[in-house]
Amino acid sequence: MRRSSALPRLIFPWLLGTVLLCAETPKDLRPFIEKHCVDCHDADEAKGGLDFGKLPADLGQPDTLAKWVRIFDRVDQGEMPPKKKARPEAGEKTAFTKTLAATLVTADRANKATVLRRLNRNEFEQTLNDLLGINEELAPMLPEDGRAQGFDKVGEALDLSSVHLQRAMDAVRQALNAAMNKGEAPARLDQTIAFDAGRNATHIGKSWHKLADGSVVTFNEATYPALMAEFEAPVPGNYRITLQGRAYQSDKPILATIFSGPFFTGSPTRLQSVQEFPPSGGEVKIEMPLKARDKVRIFPDLRAFDYNLNQKVGPAKYPGPGLAMKPMRVEGPLLPQWPGLGHKLMFGDLPNAPTAEAARRMKYEKRRTQQMYEITSAQPSIDGPKLIKDFVAKVVRAQATPTQADPYVRLFEAELKDGTNFEEALLTAYTAVLCSPANLYFHEQPGRLDAWAVACRLSYMLWGTVPDEELRRHAASGNLLKPATLRAQTDRLLDDPRARRFVRDFTDQWLSLRNIDATTPDKQLYPEYDDALKAAMLDETRTFFSEVLTKNLSVTDFLDSDWTMLNNRLARHYGIAGVEGVAFRKVALKPEDHRGGLLTHASILKVSANGNNTSPVVRGAWVLDRILGTPPSPPPPGTPGVEPDIRGATTLRQMLEKHRSTESCNSCHAKIDPPGFALESYDVAGGWQTHYRSLGRQFKSPPNLKRVQWRVGPPVDASGVTEDGKAFADLSEFKQKVLLADPEAFTLALTRKLAAYGSGRAMGFSDREELRRIAHETFTRGNGLRDLLHNLVQSDLFLTK
DSSP: HHHHHHHHHHHHHHHHHHHHHHHHHHGTHHHHHHHHHTTTTTTTOOOGGGGGTTTTOTTSSHHHHHHHHHHHHHHHHTTTSSSSSOOOEEEEEHHOOOOHHHHHHHHHHHTTTTTOOOOHHHHHHHHHHHHHOOOOOOOGSSOOOOOOOTTOGGGGOOOOOOHHHHHHHHHHHHHHHHHOSSOOOOOOEEEEETTTGGGGGGBBBBTTEEEETSEEEEEEEESSEEEOHHHHHSSEEEEEEEEEEESSSSSSSSEEEEEEESSSSSSSEEEEEEEEEOOTTTEEEEEEEOOOEEEEEEEEEOTTOOOHHHHHTTTTTOOOOEEEEEOOOEEEEEOSSOOOHHHHHHHHHOOOOOHHHHHHHHTTTTOOOGGGGEEOOHHHHHHHHHHHHHHHHOOOOOOOOOOTTTHHHHHHHHHHHHTHHHHHHHHHHHHHHHHHHHHBBBBOOSOOOOHHOOOOOHHHHSSSSSOOHHHHHHHHHHGGGSSSHHHHHHHHHHHHHGHHHHHHHHHHHSOOOOGGGGOOOOTTTTTTTTTHHHHHHHHHHHHHHHHHHTTOOOOOTOOOOOEEEEOHHHHHHHHHHHHOOOSSSEEEOGGOOOSSSSOOOOOHHHHOSSSSOOOOOHHHHHIIIIISSSSOOOOTTOOOOOOOOOOSSHHHHHHHHTTSSSHHHEEEHEEEEEHHHHHHTBTTTTTTTTTTEEEETSOOOOOOOOOOEEEEEEEOOOOOOOTOOOOEEEHHHHIIIIIIIIIHHHHHHHHHHHHHHHSSOOOGGGGHHHHHHHHHHHHHHTHHHHHHHHHHHSSSSBBBB
């Protein structure tokens, strides 16, 4: 038989002393594979790309281990052998999975203790900023980090190339330069600028209208946004912007987004705030980081602007709504101290003086820059080593040793000997410290972690940065290893404002929120999508996560809830009345709102769609991976994608039905498509829809909506049938029949995500038992998110390598 001819290719590698043979006797696995597997998975068939004759058995290789884990899961879950084939007896299957499981546990434990974990580029940036008391954008200077299990914090995916190291050195020098505060402190600006000042005066009478009280009214949102051209940040730093305005000729507040940037062609801009101004008027104060030469620009939400009417009657007689703004006040830079934290760390109280060249120029120049001064020392051989030792002690995230600064002191002394000045010699030493393994890598030995390693894991998990002084004290004393102390410190870190970094970074990666700008909804189909809505989308999910974490609510609320976090802009998008103001607050939901749980958040629905179409395949794969913890296999090479028909003649459901007629496609799409179909009642911008939007002229225009280009397309069908035969009519039924039918499965999936994020390593086969224990303990005691974090931090997964 063909089966027997393939068997030697399967068995011989095991007999050559591989890990698999060493871990378990092949005779226990051979009969099962020969009887149930080889017939479909040999050189002749190789269904699903699996040929046992060519499958390596060296489980020391991660790719090979992953394939054998996949084999285990398919057999253990009853997916293989397929139902149409002869099924193994229960005892036969148990013997196979038990034998293979023991082998996989042994191999996985051996693999996971060998990986070094590097700071990812965001952690590197935050570490430098916190150490030096600065606010520099350094992450974009470094290469993109790799990801494993959805996170860029996992050691297996974080390599270090020569290019990466060179760019890290460049970033460090930029950070050190930004931290230096030489010369006199910059003068604090306190400037009031009218909206019709300077170049803006040309808009008065054309597009803008000036009122008797001095306020300037703008009626449009895009053509002439309020650019304060007469203000330009003289130096980088934090500035306070005070705005006073009111809604003009409107009984509703006017929303405005505030951006900063140089505003020349192609330059990057930053969304700083979203504010609203009521008809009665209001004042807002915004503290924002600005770079040198940054300006401030205000974009009011005035979609009803009629350009032709405004041109015909003039802005003084234009009847539409507008935003009336009084002069803007700018204060800054707001410096907590001079010199700053980083400068004091690098140079202590050493003086700085003009260079010889600068001293000559100062006689006839008023301009002063940092480059005109240099740090000096009367005793460089004494001051330099002392400063370097203090700097190293602050940077090193491990138990201090007497000789830890010696290499950097020697480098400093060599630089001085070569003729480098004192300041530059110190900066060279500091660059070496910050680019050394002491700063770039976590210091974790295989086995039980010491208190310093635990402090670093905890701090980088919840704050994304170095341990603070209190955490360092508990690490130095060893008290952090006591369960009560570790729990108290976990609570302290969670209660600190810096924990917002954890909320942002974890949700950005777990829920793919960082991909919010990967696509832009088509402006013809979704004209309501703008920066204010995008910001509100993200804030809903982040504040929702924060609420669950702070109040220790059940993680099941992520699946379904009778509340969410809303402000006026997002509530209007959802069609929920009674929510006023830009601040987010907890809002009770009704069934007719069609909301509840993460899957109805506009942010989730946006990142899991493209600019034109709802993408059931992408959404379905997202649900399987991020919510159910069962990511689908990637499609076979060369498999074409399904392109949407924006004219609306054919729905994606119809296209996918044709796509699934291929047997090789149907096996995966039977799992992927149902959760994607359940979300079809939500469009690409997260709005509720009963019909698809279309640009096809064969469809009718939407009633009660003017000046839109889209048409009311085919009706939405959100029904489906899961792979195991559970039929549902919509998302509500899908939640009840699938997601909430086994809520502990979601707790386990979330535990696995948090564990990978917090420990910095991929969760492997040998971690499954401990993950199940943590999830079950949490689930049986209320399923609170904060409890889950405590259980994880106290577990062997977090406390060992």
